[in-house]
Structure formats: C-alpha cells, structure tokens
Amino acid sequence: MTQDRDPDRNARAGGLVGPGLALAAVVLMAAALRPGATSVGPVIAELRADLGISATTAGVLTALPGLTFAAIGAVAVALSRRIGLTGGLLVGLVVVVAGLLARTFTGSTVAFLACTLLGLAGMALGNVLVPAWIKRHGGSHVTRLMTAYGVTLLVSAGIGSMVASPIAQHAPGGWRAALGVWGLTAALGLAPWLVLAIRERADLADRAGSPLLPPSGSVLRSPTAVALGVFFGMQALTAYVQFGWLPQVYRDAGLSATSAGALLAMISGIGVIGGFLMPGWVATASNLAPGIWAFGALTIAGWAGLLVAPARVPWLWALLLGCGGWTFTAAIAMITARSRDPHVTARVSGFVQPFGYLLAGIGPLLVGVVYQATGGWTVVLWAMMGVAVVMTLSGLRLARRTYVDDELHDRA
Template sequence: MSEFGGRSATQRKGTVPLPLWLAAVAVILVAVNLRPGATSVGPVLAEIQAGLGMGSVQAGILTALPGLTFAVVGALAVTVSRRAGVAWTITLGLGLVSAGLLLRSIALSPVLFMTLTVLAFAGMAMGNILVPAFIKSHGGSRTALLNSVYGTTLAAGATLPLLVAAPLTASDSGGWQLSLRIWGLAALTAFVPWILVSVRNRRTAVHMEDASAPRDRLRITSSRTAVALCVYFGVQSMHAYVQFGWVAQIYRDAGLEQAQAGLMAAILASLGIAGGLIMPALVARAPGLHFYIAGLAAAVAAGYLGLLLAPATVPWMWALLLGVGGFAFPTALALITARSRDPRVTAELSGFCQPVGYLLAAAGPFAIGALHEATGSWTVPLLILIASAAVMAVAGIIAAAPRFVDDQLRRHPA
C-alpha cells in the first residue's frame, strides 16, 4: 500500500519487484558511492594543489564542480533512463564514477584531474536522480525502510572520507593519490553487482515505463506540490553546502582553534546519519508533517542566530542545531517518493527538484563568501541565511501536504 492507501504504479501494472533484501543491498552499494568522490577532495586539497601545481582559481573551480555537475547532468538523467531503463542508467553512473575516480588519482595535470572529476560527478548525478525511482519501483510497503537505508548510507558515504583522509594521506603507500583512489575502487566494487541487479531487474520487467504507459510527457511544473518540493530541496541544499564550506571558518573567525572548529563541523555532518534513519519513517507514518518541517527550519534559524550572537560561547549547541536542521535533506528525499505514485513520476520529480537544488548548492557558498568579503563580517550573510530558513519552512509545509504529484500533473504529447 502507498502512503495514502493506494497501490503503487508498479503493483497496479502487475510487475514483480526485486526481493527486499536484494533491493536494499543494491541501494547501499550505490548510495555509499554517491558522495565520497566529492567529500574526499577537501581534506587533501592543499596536497592536490601542491602535487599538481594547481592554482587557487582552479582549486575554487574544483570545489564548485559537485553542485554544478550534479545540476547539469542530473537534468539529463531521466532522459537517459527512458532509453536504457532506471537500473541500467544507475549502473552506467557507477561505471563513470569508478573510471573517473581511479583515473584522476593518477592524473598529472590540473585540467585532466578536473575533467576526470567531472566524469565521476556525472555518474554520481545519475544515481542522485534515479535511486528514488528505483526505490519507488521496488520498495512497495517497505519504501520508507529503503529510504532510510538510502539516506543513512548517503550520510555515511559523505562522512567516511573525512575520517580516513588523514591516515591514508600520511601512509607511505600512496599519499593523497591513495586517499582518492580508494573511493574509485569502492565504486568499482559496486559496479559489478549492479550489472547483475540490472539484468535481474530487466527480467522481472520493472521499468520506469512499460508498454501500456501513455507516451506523453509530464509537465511537472503544473504540480503545486512539485514546485514547492523543488524550492524546499533547493533551499535546504544551499544551507547544507554553505555549512560544509563556511561553518568551520565562521568558528575560527570567532576565536576557536582549527581542531575545535573542525570538530564542530564534524558534529554537524555526522547528524546526517541519524536524520537518514529517522525522517523517512516519519514522512511515511506521521499524520501531519507541518510541525516537523517547521521545527527543522527553526533549528536552522536558531543555529545561525547562535553563530551570529555568540559563536564561541556554546559552539557545540549551534552545531547540534544546524545538524538537526540538516534532517531536511532526508526529509526532502523521502518526500520525492512519498508524494508520487508512479516510478516514472518519481523520476521526473527527482529530475526536477535535484538539479535546481544543486545549482543553489553551487551558488550559495559562493554568494555567502562574496557577501562576507564585501561586508567584512558574517553578520549580513547570517541574517540572509536566517531569513531563508523561513522560505524553507513555507515551501516544506506546502510540499509535505498529503497530496500526490501524479494527481496534479497536466500532460502534453511527447
């Protein structure tokens, strides 16, 4: 049964989903590889610059590549999946991730390194967009469980490189190259099983579209829920990347030592694991979500307010508040599947929301940094971030209302 009592599109068409255990393993394998390619760069950025002779401008471009590539390639992922199928497109993405990450670890020039990084991020973008559709196809009554598995593994995959980068870089067997190469090997390890999953997926005839599906295109912007969810996903993504990029520096500017500032950032990031466990279940089972949506936005605003008024007084409190506010990310991911019936609509909705979100994720840190440089303080940037938390709350409450995007769509011939 779906969240509001109806059968999923997959069930209505009589298709046979993968066994839950196999779907869960597949989700874990792909999810753990959708973030390390990005988060593994920051801890060794100085070593990369020294090793490749990379200038500060090139390093700045490198840090902006995840959001930009996720946005551009993510917008194309649904189109590719219409021809290849969801599972095969995810498999292709894992192949690109493994090739890009392995080859960039032996690149000898900054341009080649960034080109291969874009290749890897393109593969991650395919997974970002299409894993929710895969979950919708195979989750059935356990969709919330698969969403929890997905969100938790995503957060774990983002955190792992931060924990192991230093010891890997310090080792005698490879330095920063080894610190990057290991994530290419991890993606390669997932690539082969996903080939088998894709073959099994085709045999059980679970596709985003089937022969009986109408051959028209979905006008996703005709859905009020979809537009609101797009805004919600975008604003929370902007907050997440601003926090990853600037919170540690805000703490350091307030007088904290580098190690203590880094610990605050780690506290913030690690709470994403708890959010991935908790929020999909709440989205699936809570009779009303407006209280939770408003509470997460309030936590974000309170965290920024603390950084503005007393950043060094109880720094762990502001990190905890921002980390809890970051539960908005797994909430947004869960809403993509919870507010759509048909896996095709799920994919279209994901392909609409996530590229916009990652564009904001790329622009947000740049804009906040520019404001800080122009004003000479963090006051104006933090006030703007506090105000944007209200926008996130309003959009989230509209998106979380118990309505299906499918019922709001207008269609036009392909």
C-alpha cells in the same frame, strides 16, 4: 483513463527484486555517490602542490560537485527512458568508478578536472534515479530502502572527508591513495547492479513511459513538485554553506581549527540520526507541519546563535543546525512519498535534485563574495536565516499528503 489513487500500487507491483539484493544494491550505490566528492577538500593542499592547481581552479573544484549534480542530473530521466532505471544506474556506477580511478593516475590539472567531472556525472545519475528505482522495485520495503539510502549517503560522505587526510599522510601514494580508494569502493557495487540489469532487461516497466504522465508533461505544473524543488534547494544551499564556511565562522570567533572541524563533524553525526528517522516519519505522518515548523525554528536559532554569541556555547549552535538539517533526508523521502508512479518519481527527482544542487553550488560562492566584501559574517548569517524562512514556507506546502501525479492530471 481511470486514475489509480492508490499510492502503493506501483510499489507493490514493482517488487520484482528480492529485498536482500535490493538492500545491498541500494547501500552500495549510495556509498559510491558522496565520498569521491567529499574527500577532495581535505587533500586540496596536496593536490595544489603536486598538480600546480591555482587558487582559482581550487575554488572551481570545490564548487564542481553541486554544479555537476545540477547539470548532469537534468538528463538522467531521459537516459532512463532509453535504457531503464536499472540500466541507467549501472551506467552511472561504471562512470563513477572510471572517473574516480582515472584521476589518480594523472599528472595534469586539466585531466584531473575532466576525470573528476566524469565521476561526478555518474554520481548525478545515481542521485536522480535511485529514488525512482526504489519506488519501482522496493515493493513493501520502500521506506526501509529509503532509510538505508539516506543514512548511507550521510555516513559515507562523512567518512570520505574524515579519512582522506590520514590516508594521504600515511598510505603510499599520498593523495592518490586517499582519492583512489573511493573508486575501488564504488567498484564493489558493480556486481549486484550488473545482476539486476541482466535480470530486468525484459522488464518493460523499468523503462517504459509512465502510464499516468505523458513524456511531454512538465512537473512544473504541479504545485507540490515546485514546492519540493524549493524545499530541497533551500536545505541543499544551507548544507553546502555549512560544509564550506561554518568552520571559518567558528575560527573567526576564536575557536581552533580542530574545534571548528569537530563541530562540523557533530552536525554530520546528528544528520545520521535524522537519516534513520525521517523516511518513516514522512511515509506515515498525516500532517508534517509541526515537524517542518520545528526544523525551520531550529535552523534559524542556530544561525542566530552564531550571529550573537558564536564562541560562547558553540556546541549548542551546531546541535541546533544539525537537528534542523534533518530536512535533507526528509526532502529525499518526499520524492517517493509525494508521487505514485515510479516514472513520475523519476521526473520529480530529475527536477528537484538538479535545481537543489544548482543552489548548493552557487550558494557557497556567493557567501564567499559577501564575506570578502563585508569583512564579516553578519550579512551572511542574516541571509541564511532568510533561507530558512523560505525553506519552512515551502515545506508547509508539502505537509499534507498530496501527489504530483494527481495534480498533473487535474491540470491536463
């Protein structure tokens, strides 16, 4: 077989969807993939009081997004082979809507956890399949669509956590309204994805096995895919530790709960800026090494600042960690930028994201164990600096333009 070394051929050939419809579909899908998870934490007290949720169960609930994204994301590619990328995303969105709405009507802890798991499973399908769908159907707009996708993920996640408590306090229904609104928001995306699924039902390339990679091929044979998995995993672990524990680091240093929450929001806001910049940088830069070094140094400096003087200039450490956190949208963009064929993109995404979210689920739990065992943050902060070192080293393996497809065929 003659190997196609043109990384844009599949994107051009796959541009079967109008750019306006593609943009609307991607934005609405991305808006459904985070708020249903990030809105739970701010109303966990109301949930515990109403449903009788124990502290242990509450801990499981906070770890559930990362662990579900890991477990269910791993089967997303197999599903897409049967019903197509578009069909798989439509199914995922339906599951998100069903799970998020159903949990607002339950009075049982078990039922609430089951419905939450259902909604998170749908989000996991979206996590894995959206980059591959963009690669297949984005045409010449892949970078623009990846930018819109990454920014919407970040913004919607922040909005979900920001408005949950005010809605619970002021809207009829309390926490049920605060969580249910995201099921209704996700439902807005059903119309465009249903149109796309009907339009593309005859598009065999949307579901066929890759012409470049046999279904039995393992992406673990690609050094680029493995490096991307480690890079994504280290940044995901870092981000979820920040979400779960950074406010407590600041509060233990003497800051108020309001100030600690504002500093975490600052990190999220800085991340949105990276969402606009990173996809274009990843797509066009011939060598990403200077940026990778910079992100690693910023992250290490942020953790080091929290170690030596957490309350002296707390905004500076948040600024450093926020800029270092641009690795999230960089890693997402690399999934499409380091693969040629859309179905290879799906395979890479199906390995990278479940692995990363597994670490994202385990990381905060381990931090809690270490914090309780040591009574402070010194060991945790040194460990997080070590995570940043591993992230940097794996990112340097991705700095030059290499493709998973090529490595797999060279090793076939």
